[in-house]
Amino acid sequence: MVSRKFRTLISIAALCGGVATSAMADDDPDAFQCAALNDHPVTPVLEGHNGVFFRVFLDLRMNHPFTDQTVDLLGQLADALRENGTELVFLPVPTKSLVLNDDLPKQASLYGYDIETATQVYRNIIERLRDRGVVAIDGQEAMQDGNPDALPFFQADFHWTAEGARRAAQGVAAEMDRLNLFAGMERGEYETTPLQEEIAFSGLRRQIQKKCKVALPEPVTMTYQTEAVGGSDADAAVDLFGTASSIDLALVGTSFSDMEISHFEGWLKQYTGLEVVNYAITGGNQFGAMLSYLTSQDFRENRPKFLVWENPLYNNLMQNGDQPLREMVAAAGETCTLELPSELSDRNTLTADLSGIALEASDVIHASAAGEGSREVEFRFETSSGAVRHKALRRENRLRATGNYYMPINSLGTVDFTKLSVTFDRTLPKTASLRLCRSQKENL
Incomplete structure (x- = not known):
């Protein structure tokens, strides 16, 4: 059983002046005898330490476009939802390098990567969103807070493990509790039990393996099951289309939320004490799940108390202009x-x-x-x-x-x-x- 009040064991990051720092190792690892990993035309990667691989274009990116207009439109979305009884909780999933910075190779600095700058950029986004009235989760802080022997990301894939999802969910619940968002709500008690280890599918690992002689680490993670204490699990009363009389927490997002093996939905139940309905869509990118949910009859007829939106930091919300966000603001309001x-x-x-x-x-x-x-x-x-x-x-x-x-x-x-x-x-x-x-x- 994993308690909702899971005690933090240790923080991975060493904090200096409020900024996570990392001393990159003096050598570039070659444990898997790989060749020309950074020459891939679509997804070049670097081999880090402890079998951890980083994507050059996404994991080592420090410039994440998040303009004042983006912040304001997210604020408008949060306002529209809040005015109609729903609190938006936005989780920008940090890049792998922001969390596993101790495993970065020296070569990462040749691409201009600096962990202090990257951390400041990420935290600046969080602060600006909070100043605008958006409940924003510091995913870097949450995902670095745990047992250092349990990796929060798969070594040769970009998704979080069940441990990473657990830390993120704990961070979501902690921020909601800090803001007193649960006031007056009846919260349940949930138990999470381990089942067995499973191997996740990873297209990225397959790509990397083609250029390496030694077998890469499999994306293995423990799987879990979360149930309400006393056998009164409300899952029986809530399905994907929200047929229950009310929804406590709706989850939207990408494959990070949709991956059953990582159990993010279950961890949210564990730490918030609320029933969760998962509307995440694998391959939906920035807006697929949000647009699908906000424009649905499910949402219009049965608005949730909380809407948790998970979105990887590198998914630019203004990639296609302001139209998708404006569409969501209109759909969210009355x-x-x-x-x-x-x-x-x-x-x-x-x-x-x-x-x-x-x-x-x-x-x-x-x-x-x-x-x-x-x-x-x-x-x-x-x-x-x-x-x-x-x-x-x-x-x-x-x-x-x-x-x-x-x-x-x-x-x-x-x-x-x-x-x-x-x-x-x-x-x-x-x-x-x-x-x-x-x-x-x-x-x-």
């Missing part, structure tokens, strides 16, 4: 209050007259197919002069086809639109609709 009178034509197109509406650059159009199944939609905006702007949204196959799309209009270059046509990829029912989302409702 601002889509004005239904736009529309006509259905060609079985899959809704057309609305916008001539009587003074649009603003911050407005968002909500197009609903009134049911799941749709994966693609095209917006056609027409101005009074006859100019046309086309914008499309698509949900890839890994994402849920919720049928709800939120189109920000701030990127269209004008708000002088008189007509809107929205074409879906399937036949629409009569209940399909278009709505205007605006945070300042009095300006409608």
Whole structure:
């Protein structure tokens, strides 16, 4: 049994002036007789100490774009959720080098990597998010806090082990407790028991092994099972689609959260004392799970008390501009209050007259197919002069086809639109609709 009040044994990082420091070893290891690892065209890697390998482009990156606009949009998302009863908890998963910096080879410095700078960059992101009102988790501090003999990351893969997931979940719960977010909530007691060691699938390890003569460490980790004390596990009452009367904690994220072998969902139960519904999507990248969940009927009809969003630090939230975050802000709020009178034509197109509406650059159009199944939609905006702007949204196959799309209009270059046509990829029912989302409702 692993107690929710698991006692910290030791901290990996030596702290100096509040910044984790590391003395890189004087030599570059070659325990596995590898050749040209850093020449791979897609994912070059470096061999570190103790069988730990680091990706050059992602694990050794120090510049993680996190602009003031990104911080503010995450703040807007947290505000929209909080106003409607949900607290966002954001966990930027630290890079492998931020946590296992003692295993970095000397060669890492030739790529310009400096652990003090990297740590300052990471902690600056956390501080700025917190200053904006976002509950942000310091994943580096959490994942370095534990038994140094139990690695938090797989040696030849980039995912966390069950131990790494445990430390991260403990850090999430500790910050939530520090902020008194559990006040007034009835929390359960959970027991976590070890099962057996298992080997995780690792495409990265397979890639590295092709250039090494000696067998690399397998991605082995102990697996666990978490159950409510007394056999009253609420899992029976909650399924993936949130059919319970209420959801305590919804988890969204990437393969880090979706990997059953790492047990992040179970560790969150253990340390928060709350039931967890996992909506994470492997291969969903930055926004797959969040967009799938926030645009779903599950979320709209049964909002959770807490929404934990796990996202690796190297996943740039502004990689494709501000549109995904603005779409999520609109989906998270209750601002889509004005239904736009529309006509259905060609079985899959809704057309609305916008001539009587003074649009603003911050407005968002909500197009609903009134049911799941749709994966693609095209917006056609027409101005009074006859100019046309086309914008499309698509949900890839890994994402849920919720049928709800939120189109920000701030990127269209004008708000002088008189007509809107929205074409879906399937036949629409009569209940399909278009709505205007605006945070300042009095300006409608």
